[in-house]
Amino acid sequence: MASFNQYELKSGQKRWEFRAYAGTDTGNGKQRKVHRRGFKTKRAAQDAARLIEAEIVKSSRVTNNNDNAPLGEYLLYWIDNLKVNVKSGTIVKHRHNIMYYINPRIGEYKLKDYSFNVHQKFINSLFTEEGAGRSKNGFAWNTVLSINETLSNSLEKAVRLGYIKTNPTHRVEFDRRFKPEVRKTRYFTKAQTDIFLEVAKKEHLILWYPFFLLMFDCGLRLGEDLALRWSRIDFKNKILTIDINRSYNSETHVNEDGVKDMFIDTPKTTKSIRKIPLTDRAYTALKSLYNDTHQSDVIPIHPVDTNKIRLDDFVFIKPNGKFSGYPLAHTTVQVAMRRICIRGNLPWLNVHGCRHTYGVRLRESGVSIDDIQDLMGHTDAETTKIYAEITPKIKEDAVKKLNDLLDESSRNIN
Structure with missing residues (x-):
């Protein structure tokens, strides 16, 4: 009581x-x-x-009474007590899968009765469930994979604890009829990027130009851009240090001011902690933004402490309005992205497409895949290989090099 x-x-x-x-x-x-x-x-x-x-x-x-406990109760116990040493975003994903996809459908099964056959039928049904997903004809491929991952992780722990003998998710098969075709990486051409940035300069808030410029020119992820601080910008050497990330999907608690509390965390992998050289225009844009928003020309240097981060150290904060002084929300960024695309008469590109554009520009500039991997903070080289795809610019440069070589050979013969 x-x-x-x-x-x-x-x-x-x-x-x-x-x-x-x-x-x-x-x-x-x-x-x-x-x-x-x-x-x-x-x-x-x-x-x-x-x-x-x-x-x-x-x-x-x-x-x-572990083996007789309902699967749904075990999953909630697992996410609250057993799933540790993982990033907050991972916890949010698993909890969402449990609450919205798994427990409403199979949560009443006894843990001991949830077999491979039951699991395979469950996975099959997700692809064709009427009224489910955006298509209303079943859940998307990646959604089903994510649901299976949650069950696989949780039931692997149940095996280790001795609650069940085997993990029923092992060797489950996914019907490849529902696997989507590999989508081409979406990005802006150089001309489209220039138009977007020119329109961004004319936005009411002066911060939108440097915000998106850092994605296009430095490859920042949205969470890294939102968490960027003045103390992590080395203006003397034109270097950005990326060492924290905003887990905006974990920002659910609304404080007394009516604003969602920020969730600051270290990057998911050590590769994401990196130093990125600033382009000349990115350096100029950040210096201009600092001069417009600060009285002193001296950039403050604060110690790295994710538990004691000062609001005035954030680069991109709202200058006016109800939530003046607070860092930008990720939804505000998405709205601005769409608005600028419309005003520039550009095809719609999601926010992450700005980072893809950075990867493509590096590749077109002749930067090696290994160096692109380091600059973008990729842990898996396979992720970076999407930028090995030949773009029209790379084709043109390749043919030009071939023509130059052929012309040189012809001159030598003559």
């Missing part, structure tokens, strides 16, 4: 908190309690306490 208490903030406002009994620690024999606070009403605290107590009961059922 939970206990409730009202307390007072420094501002004089009243809030409620609760403590719920969560069993006894088998290691030391002491009681375990869950403490939550910050509720505006006692009713809100009571509702939250009931949910916590229900989860405690479910977790107890899983750990004490």
Whole structure:
């Protein structure tokens, strides 16, 4: 049974908190309690306490009667207690798969009864489920792969814990009739990029030009661009340091100002931590933005500490309006991207396409695949190989080199 208490903030406002009994620690024999606070009403605290107590009961059922526990309860226990040492974005993805795709369809199966045959039928049904997915005729290939990945990860842990003997997801097959054709990488040509950037310069907010320019000229990911700080820009040597990332898909908590709290994390892989040379125009754009938004010409240098990041250190913050002083939201970027494409009479390109454009420009400039991999922060060389595809520009340059060689040979003969 939970206990409730009202307390007072420094501002004089009243809030409620609760403590719920969560069993006894088998290691030391002491009681375990869950403490939550910050509720505006006692009713809100009571509702939250009931949910916590229900989860405690479910977790107890899983750990004490593991093979008879429903698959859905085990999955929730796994994501809350067993899936550790992974990035927040991975947790968000798995939790979404569990809540929206898996538990509503197969969550009532007993863990011990979820066999390979059951799993194969489940996977097959996802491709053809009526009313599901964007097509309303079944879920997309990548969605089904993602759902299977969640089940495979969670049930592999169940095997290790001794809850089940084998992982029923092993050797599952995916009907290749539903596998989409490989889509060509979408990017802007140099002329299209120039038009886009010229239109961006005319935007009401002056920050849109340098924001997108860093994607086109430095290959920043959206989360890296949103998390960029002045203290990580070396203006003297024209170098960007990328060492943190905004996990915007994990930003769900709305604070008292009505803004979603930022979720700052280290990049997913060590390869993503990198130093990127600034192009001349990117350097000029950032220096101009700094001069327009700061009184001092001195760029502050703050220590790297993801737990104590200052808002005024972020490069791209909203200069006015209700949320003035806060960094940009990723949805705001997507809206701006579409708006600039429309105003420039350009084909629609998603935000990540700016980074693809950077990769293509590097390749057209003769940069090796290995160097492109390092500049873009790819861990897997296979990811970078999409830029090995021959573009019209590369074809033209190749033919020009061949013509030059043939002309030189002809002159030597004569």
